[in-house]
Amino acid sequence: MSGDAHHAADGAAHGTLRGYLTGFGLSVVLTAIPFWLVMARPLAASHTAILIVGFAVLQILVHVVYFLHMNRRSEGGWTMIALIFTLIVVAIAMSGSTWVMYHLNTNMMPPHEMRSVP
Amino acid sequence: MTSETVTTQAAPLRFYDVEEHEHPEGGSTMLGFWIYLMSDCLIFAILFACFAVLGGNYAAGPSPRDLFDLPQVALSTAMLLFSSITFGFAMLSMQAGRRGATQGWLVVTALFGLAFLGMELREFAHLISIGATPQRSAFLSAFFTLVGTHGLHVTFGLVWIATMIAQVGRHGLIPANQRRLMCLSLFWHFLDIIWIGVFTFVYLMGMLR
Numbered sequence: 583m584s585g586d587a588h589h590a591a592d593g594a595a596h597g598t599l600r601g602y603l604t605g606f607g608l609s610v611v612l613t614a615i616p617f618w619l620v621m622a623r624p625l626a627a628s629h630t631a632i633l634i635v636g637f638a639v640l641q642i643l644v645h646v647v648y649f650l651h652m653n654r655r656s657e658g659g660w661t662m663i664a665l666i667f668t669l670i671v672v673a674i675a676m677s678g679s680t681w682v683m684y685h686l687n688t689n690m691m692p693p694h695e696m697r698s699v700p
Numbered sequence: 701m702t703s704e705t706v707t708t709q710a711a712p713l714r715f716y717d718v719e720e721h722e723h724p725e726g727g728s729t730m731l732g733f734w735i736y737l738m739s740d741c742l743i744f745a746i747l748f749a750c751f752a753v754l755g756g757n758y759a760a761g762p763s764p765r766d767l768f769d770l771p772q773v774a775l776s777t778a779m780l781l782f783s784s785i786t787f788g789f790a791m792l793s794m795q796a797g798r799r800g801a802t803q804g805w806l807v808v809t810a811l812f813g814l815a816f817l818g819m820e821l822r823e824f825a826h827l828i829s830i831g832a833t834p835q836r837s838a839f840l841s842a843f844f845t846l847v848g849t850h851g852l853h854v855t856f857g858l859v860w861i862a863t864m865i866a867q868v869g870r871h872g873l874i875p876a877n878q879r880r881l882m883c884l885s886l887f888w889h890f891l892d893i894i895w896i897g898v899f900t901f902v903y904l905m906g907m908l909r
Contacts, residue, residue: 590794596795609781613899617774622903624760627908638900641894642734649889657731663733668738679749 597651605648612641702763726879733883737890740853744894747849748901751788755902756909759837761823761880764906769823775897776819783812784892791885802881803865809888810861815852820851835848842901853891860884 617633619625625633632665646665654662790805824844827833834844864884867877 597788597791599792602792604784606781606785606788609784613777613781614894615821616900616904617770617777620907621770624868631905631908634900634904638896645784645893645896646888649788649892657734660731661734664735664738668741671742675742676744676749676752680752681821683753 597616597648601648601651605644608644608648609641679698701822719811726876730882730886731881733886737886740890743845744897747842747846748796748897751846751902754842755906756836757838759839761837761840762830762832763839764903764909765829768903768906770907772819772823772904776816777899779812779816779819780892780895783809783816784889787885791881794873794878796883797873799868802873803868806861806868808864810858810865813858813864817851817854817858820847820854824848843861844901847898850894853894855886857888857891860875860887 600617616637619630623630628681652661656662786809787803788808790802793801793805793860827840832840861884863878864881867880870876
């Protein structure tokens with residue numbers, strides 16, 4: 583318990599100019615590359631998709647560390663626990679929905695010859 | 701030891717704290733606000749999941765490739781990113797105790813936020829004018845719900861920024877205002893994180909479909 587009374591106003595970690603500028607620089611690069619990949623299309627669509635998701639994950643991490651000042655110590659570690667719990671729920675909701683609905687869609691497809699019926 | 705036991709027995713039994721331990725004002729605000737953000741994260745997760753499931757159901761209507769203008773999206777992304785760094789500068793000014801600079805950077809942040817919102821509303825107006833309304837297809841319903849919810853968050857963020865500019869002007873950088881600004885900072889940067897998901901999964905992935 584390091585929650586002293588005067589920590590009320592500054593319980594979270596503070597940013598520094600250097601930290602903000604580093605985060606901003608990294609974000610600009612990590613935003614520009616996926617936009618370029620999709621607009622110029624130097625790669626196949628499937629590779630581009632995997633790459634831009636990778637860049638999004640990286641940029642989210644950069645934002646969490648440099649802008650939200652997330653670390654294992656803030657609020658005695660409770661913010662980290664809340665974040666990990668949320669990420670688990672988000673992962674279950676996203677992967678579960680897409681997985682189940684994808685299979686539902688493929689299994690509920692009408693037979694092919696039905697499409698030609700006007 | 702024995703005398704203590706005797707006095708405890710003499711006093712009426714209490715199963716609660718007679719003297720409550722100290723709760724400093726605002727001591728749990730940051731954690732509470734963080735947990736609110738996490739719950740907001742779940743709202744967006746569900747909307748993203750909806751979009752992932754319905755994003756391909758065009759109902760013979762327009763597809764992302766017909767509708768989205770990537771340079772425009774890149775520009776609004778830049779607006780939001782600039783507003784993030786200027787909010788960072790506002791927080792640094794707050795830490796340095798410079799009231800005028802804090803307000804100034806908040807104004808700049810709000811202007812970038814307004815630019816972002818204006819571009820989003822213009823895009824929505826354009827889509828609706830060409831008939832790509834939320835009623836047109838499941839893809840467009842999911843699109844308007846997800847992007848619109850983010851836009852609504854930005855709108856409320858702007859209202860909050862305006863409130864804080866007035867609050868700081870009126871009361872200065874008192875601890876309560878510093879705490880509010882730190883919550884607002886988390887909120888604003890969080891919206892930028894959600895936008896990363898939006899431009900990646902909705903706009904960029906949409907163009908790849």
